[in-house]
Amino acid sequence: MQSLARLDALSHSVLVLNRFYMAVHVVNLRRAIGLLFRDLAEVIHVESGQYVNYDFVSWREISELKQAFAELEPGADWLRSVNFRIQIPRVIRLLSYDKVPNRGLRFNRRNVFARDANRCQYCGATFPTSELSLDHVTPRSQGGQMSWENIVCCCVDCNARKGGRTPREAGMKLIRSPKRPKHNPLLSGKLNNPKYESWKTFLSNAYWSIDLK
Numbered sequence: 001m002q003s004l005a006r007l008d009a010l011s012h013s014v015l016v017l018n019r020f021y022m023a024v025h026v027v028n029l030r031r032a033i034g035l036l037f038r039d040l041a042e043v044i045h046v047e048s049g050q051y052v053n054y055d056f057v058s059w060r061e062i063s064e065l066k067q068a069f070a071e072l073e074p075g076a077d078w079l080r081s082v083n084f085r086i087q088i089p090r091v092i093r094l095l096s097y098d099k100v101p102n103r104g105l106r107f108n109r110r111n112v113f114a115r116d117a118n119r120c121q122y123c124g125a126t127f128p129t130s131e132l133s134l135d136h137v138t139p140r141s142q143g144g145q146m147s148w149e150n151i152v153c154c155c156v157d158c159n160a161r162k163g164g165r166t167p168r169e170a171g172m173k174l175i176r177s178p179k180r181p182k183h184n185p186l187l188s189g190k191l192n193n194p195k196y197e198s199w200k201t202f203l204s205n206a207y208w209s210i211d212l213k
Contacts, residue, residue, distance in 0.1 A: 017093040023202045044091040063087045114185035116153035148180035
C-alpha cells in the first residue's frame with residue numbers, strides 16, 4: 001500500500017520545469033507545495049502516456065477522488081495534513097519562469113560525497129556525511145590542487161593515518177582514481193529510484209547538470 005507521508009522536506013524531491021518545460025531545479029517537497037499553493041506552479045502528471053497539467057486545487061481534488069475510489073498509483077507517496085491527503089507530485093512547472101538551466105557541475109563537498117557514494121576511498125567503508133571529510137590525494141604541501149581529480153571522500157581514521165602524505169608514502173591505496181563526474185551525481189542517484197521515472201522525459205543529456213536547491 002502506498003505510504004502516507006508527512007511534510008518531510010528531506011524525504012521527497014520534486015523536479016521543477018520552467019514554463020518551456022525545461023528542467024531547471026530539484027527542490028524539496030516543502031518548497032514545491034509552497035509554489036503550488038501560491039499558484040506559482042502547476043503539477044505535471046503522467047496519465048495514459050500523456051502529461052496532464054493541474055493547479056493545486058484540481059490536483060487536490062484528483063487526489064481525493066483516487067482515494068475515494070481506491071485508485072492509488074503504484075509507487076505513489078502521499079502527504080497527510082490536518083484537513084486533507086494529497087498525492088506527492090514528482091514534477092511541477094513554473095508558470096512564469098523562463099530562464100534556461102545552469103549546465104555547470106559545481107565542485108563542492110556535497111557533490112564529492114555523492115560521487116563517492118559516502119564511501120571512504122581508502123578503506124572502502126560507508127559513513128554518514130557527518131563522519132566524512134575530504135582528502136587531497138596529492139597533499140597541498142606537494143602541489144596538490146583542489147580539483148575533482150585530486151579530492152576524495154575519506155573517513156576520519158584514514159585521513160588521520162594518511163596525514164600530509166601521498167597514498168604511496170602512507171602505504172595506502174585508493175579504491176579508484178578520482179575523476180570529474182560526467183553527470184550530476186546527486187541527480188543520477190535519484191534517477192536510479194523507480195519513483196522518479198517520470199523525470200527522465202525532461203532530463204536529456206543537456207540537462208543532467210541542473211542545480212539542486
